[in-house]
């Protein structure tokens with residue numbers, strides 16, 4: 406699959422998730438088989454750009470190409486500025502967020518609320534596409550509520566304004582994250598445009614990935630929550646799509662080793678204080694479903710130093726591995 410000049414190794418995308426898809430997690434998912442990973446959203450409000458948080462979100466040092474940065478906002482001129490700023494800071498692809506239902510996105514109509522105003526959508530897309538010399542992509546929901554699924558119209562606008570690829574989350578804005586994602590609107594969008602369409606929503610297994618690709622005809626798929634604590638999902642899906650075989654469940658020692666590497670990257674990227682706190686949610690996802698996981702998570706959430714965090718993880722995984730040895 407190709408976006409502008411960038412050939413991706415496959416058609417599997419890590420979904421942008423604020424607070425999750427930081428540089429260490431993107432890099433990990435790319436290493437384990439994601440063809441593309443979009444950064445967390447950066448606000449188009451330039452007053453926020455000097456903040457530590459935004460600077461970190463715009464940090465791509467050592468990241469496997471292409472580096473895609475997502476921007477959000479509702480003012481065409483501000484969005485154009487934000488796109489330029491991020492390209493100047495290393496973004497090789499700009500992704501526009503019209504898919505997020507959160508009200509706090511800039512405290513103005515933006516994210517998926519924009520889908521209600523197609524003339525504004527058109528002005529924002531044009532402003533951003535004209536502002537930068539890199540490919541611009543778009544992420545949308547299927548519409549703003551079940552009676553107004555205007556995803557096909559928005560996709561056509563996107564194609565006309567020069568958007569290079571379109572990711573579609575199979576829910577409306579009003580749906581939030583409830584109910585099941587629906588793929589009929591994504592199929593209709595795919596049939597209506599020539600640009601690559603990436604299907605998103607509730608893809609959690611290799612079989613579901615294949616089903617969604619077949620059902621929608623989409624060019625690629627995007628995975629969000631199912632990658633939390635499971636960055637292997639990309640390699641597992643890639644293998645299944647190529648061979649039809651399901652790889653065995655990731656062994657405990659592999660989980661331990663990948664998680665430990667991931668945590669080292671987090672401490673390095675955020676510093677110890679924030680790193681420990683960001684690590685907590687990943688540790689919790691990695692340990693989900695393991696025996697004794699609930700008590701372990703409760704205990705590790707109270708730990709305040711890197712040494713204690715690592716030592717508690719080592720104890721937990723030692724006991725998991727010795728349990729496995731006894732059972733064998």
Ligand SMILES: Cc1cc2nc3c(=O)[nH]c(=O)nc-3n(C[C@H](O)[C@H](O)[C@H](O)COP(=O)(O)O)c2cc1C
Nearest residue numbers: 420421422423446502504574606607608628629630
């Ligand atoms: C914690 C979290 C943060 C998210 N942040 C963003 C974001 O910043 N930009 C965006 O376009 N979508 C965001 N999303 C939506 C995801 O990209 C994706 O569309 C959604 O989770 C559905 O995919 P999934 O079922 O594979 O998780 C977020 C989702 C979650 C769970």
